[in-house]
Amino acid sequence: MPKIKTNRVKYPEGWELIEPTLRGFEAKMREAENDPHDGKRKCEALWPIFRIANQRSRYIFDLYYRRKEISKELYEFCLDQDYADRNLIAKWKKSGYERLCCLRCMQPRDHNFGTTCVCRVPKNLREEKVIECVHCGCRGCASGDFSSSKQDDEDED
Numbered sequence: 001m002p003k004i005k006t007n008r009v010k011y012p013e014g015w016e017l018i019e020p021t022l023r024g025f026e027a028k029m030r031e032a033e034n035d036p037h038d039g040k041r042k043c044e045a046l047w048p049i050f051r052i053a054n055q056r057s058r059y060i061f062d063l064y065y066r067r068k069e070i071s072k073e074l075y076e077f078c079l080d081q082d083y084a085d086r087n088l089i090a091k092w093k094k095s096g097y098e099r100l101c102c103l104r105c106m107q108p109r110d111h112n113f114g115t116t117c118v119c120r121v122p123k124n125l126r127e128e129k130v131i132e133c134v135h136c137g138c139r140g141c142a143s144g145d146f147s148s149s150k151q152d153d154e155d156e157d
């Protein structure tokens, strides 16, 4: 969760360009947290929160590493203010983890499918084609699932 802001926080240059998007994520997050989640399993109630947190980290990550639209100072600021998950981003930089949904799904324990969460298993190795993992509701985040077609616009460097 982002820390409570005081007026003493000094916002780096460029902040005003990303602030509306970050506020949007914040609003969605609040909505998800306040959702009464009637009839959902307990774990499912947390899925939207994981998903939004992931999207928000991805937004910051893309802006800095792929689109190169924000300064290092602003990037670090976002991490310090918990707008993005530093540990998750560290994984995204590693080959094989580019699309990791959350840190929990890569923990080798507590998984039904051997040593990793079902969502980390590439689509072509899974029996079920449609899944939602129990931890965060991920529908598959193995890097291979994304390497073809729709990711062509993302240049690796």
Ligand SMILES: [Zn+2]
Binding pocket: 100, 101, 102, 105, 117, 119, 120, 133, 138, 139, 140, 141
């Ligand atoms: Zn996953």
Ligand SMILES: [Zn+2]
Binding pocket: 101, 102, 103, 104, 105, 119, 133, 135, 136, 137, 138
């Ligand atoms: Zn996950």
